[in-house]
Amino acid sequence: MHSTLIDAATLASHVDDPKWLVLDCRHDLMNPAFGREAFAAGHLPGAQFASIDDDLSGPKTGTGDTFRGRHPLPDRAALVATLRRFGIDDDSQVVAYDAHGGMYAARLWWLLRSVGHEAVAVLDGGLPAWQAAGQSLTTEPAPVRPAGSIAERPALTRAVSVEDVVANLATGAFTVVDARANDRFRGENETIDPVGGHIPGAKNRFFKDNLQADGTFKPAAQLKEEFAPLFASPAAAVMQCGSGVTACHNLLALEVAGLPGAALYPGSWSEWCASAERPVATGA
Structure with a gap:
């Protein structure tokens, strides 16, 4: 099980493993369309795209004293439903990556831990490290996986209000x-x-x-x-x-x-x- 970081060589050796699931978390704060466009232009084989705005955040609500931030945490039940849509099971090894040193992939890492899933790691060095290791990208559409069955468990994280x-x-x-x-x-x-x-x-x-x-x-x-x-x-x-x-x-x-x-x-x-x-x- 990998629960913090994983290197490109190790990930490459599991790229066809059905128990492993890769999520592309690329994002640009000033250009919300960037992540999907970058994914379409080339991504890791077998990867799916996880949107910071749509998949890894809840809806923005309120103003002033009731505003809960630009990327509020998703409701736990909604998060579990999203993770199941990606095909994540309780025994899945999840790997998150971006092209920005892990600044966005770490959000998925934390969210999975927040519902008690420990087998999640960030690709160390992200997409640049993957390419530097001689690994290829693909423009093939994301694979269609059967719905996952990940269960909500006690959090491995803490949060404050x-x-x-x-x-x-x-x-x-x-x-x-x-x-x-x-x-x-x-x-x-x-x-x-x-x-x-x-x-x-x-x-x-x-x-x-x-x-x-x-x-x-x-x-x-x-x-x-x-x-x-x-x-x-x-x-x-x-x-x-x-x-x-x-x-x-x-x-x-x-x-x-x-x-x-x-x-x-x-x-x-x-x-x-x-x-x-x-x-x-x-x-x-």
Whole structure:
């Protein structure tokens, strides 16, 4: 069973295994059509496309204080139905990939764990690593699989609400770690974040800092050393980002580092900044 990362060679050796299921999670925040177009232009053999907006998020609802973010978590029953539509069973080995260092594939990894499915891994290095290993892409349509039978089980993940994060401003019970790029954290990128800045007291760990120059994850020992100064323990850490997607990359990196137990703030910055009542910090 692979439950964090998998390399291209190992995946290639299982590409025809009916118990293995590959999902393409490519996405572009500024171009919602990008993922499907990229999939049609070339994808891993046997892969299916999983849309961040349509498959891996719930509907956006509310405004202001009731807005739950740009990519709210799907309802658990709806998520299980989606996973079954992909053909996932309880004994399926799922592999998620993208072309962006795992920033979107990690969302699927976290979601599957949130319904108790442990056999899910992210392709280390993504599509570039697959091609660098001499493996081919295809434009063949995604295979039609019979409906899966994955069951909803106790979560292997933790999540906190916006109310928890508001309360934490006074208690300091946990440390919020923001996975956005430094300029967004400082409040200097109005194109993506019209309301710029970060949650007061949050620390910044850009998700790309988890990666080596070739786009694969840093070794576990190095990740552990780099995360250690950010919080007292994983149990006292909450990962966030712009909308609860790339925060999952930090959670995956923590798992690789042998530091499990941190929580996700799903609404993240897009939920937080929707209410003028919630304080905003700017700068480094």
